[in-house]
Amino acid sequence: MTISSTMDPGTLRFSEHDQPPPEWADIVDQGLGDANDAAAPLHEVQRLAVFVHDDGRAFVGDATIVGGSLQQRPAVIGGESRQRPAVIGGESQQRPAVIGGESQQRPAVIGGESQQRPAVIGGESQQRPAVIGGAVGRIWGGACELQQLWVHPSHRRQGLGAELVRRFEARAAARGARHFYLETWSFQAPRLYAALGYRVVHHDAHFPHGLVKYTMAHGLAADLAAPEAVVLDFWQRMASNHFDSLSAVLAEGFVLEWPQSRERIRGAERFVRMNAEYPVQGRWRFTLKSLVAGAERVVTEVVVEDDATSALALSFFSVAGGRITKLVEYWPEPYAARPERAHLVEPMD
16 A cells, blocks of 8 residues: 555544445545546436326325325435435535445435425425336436336235336337446346346356345347357346247257257257247246357356255357357266265265
């Protein structure tokens, strides 16, 4: 570490925190925001949103009217009540939240629900229809990020989420966006995004409880053609159990080979039918354990499970032109350890 000659090293100290003091965290937030503003023309970033309303519900001020009853609830951000202006040199400055090093305006949330608060004119709160869903993001030039997608539980599984994304993309495209990306968790809506044409371009499975975080993109032809991204997209589509969607990542002359049973399947259509017709208890689940990618080849280790069985698949993919041309798969079976090497080995968990 190099310390400027104008500083006294004896006055510097480090402190570590599991719960950072809010005022100190806001100083870092303020400083990073100022540095970002100075380094790039972030004023060009435009907010973009599409909401769906239910005229049968309405908000008044910080209260929610549902079926005629009034419920007062505090506003929260990210599910946690928070009012934290930045403090610098004793002066309070209100700044937007910074996520991932970028300045981001977060919408108000009421009880975990996204809410557009009504305007107050002459001291009186004006009633507006309730927001029961929304897609919120930002656009900068040709790139558009979908940051939030939410639909009220009472209106889910009616196609509103997909329609919000389509309208959000259409509005962004009208403003020049051609490339779309987002981050989502395995417990959120990766299957929905895959059905809408998004592909997984990165994943992180180092979180507890088997949770996976995905970065997904739509329209980035060069990045999406990368072999690793194509194979990740393949497994995401397999996990959706919507096997007809696999045709989007399989080449016209796709070939599957199982050397252990000496079987071969030619054509994407037959591969899709095989997966759709295969007997299953419940739903198929796929857990990616490892992935190694090269210029044209990708190897994965995946645990395949349903409610009755569990197996390990070692899959060797050949990828060209953004599609899988060949898949060679091995299904190793467990076997008992040999007693003559017991003095040299230790059991694995």
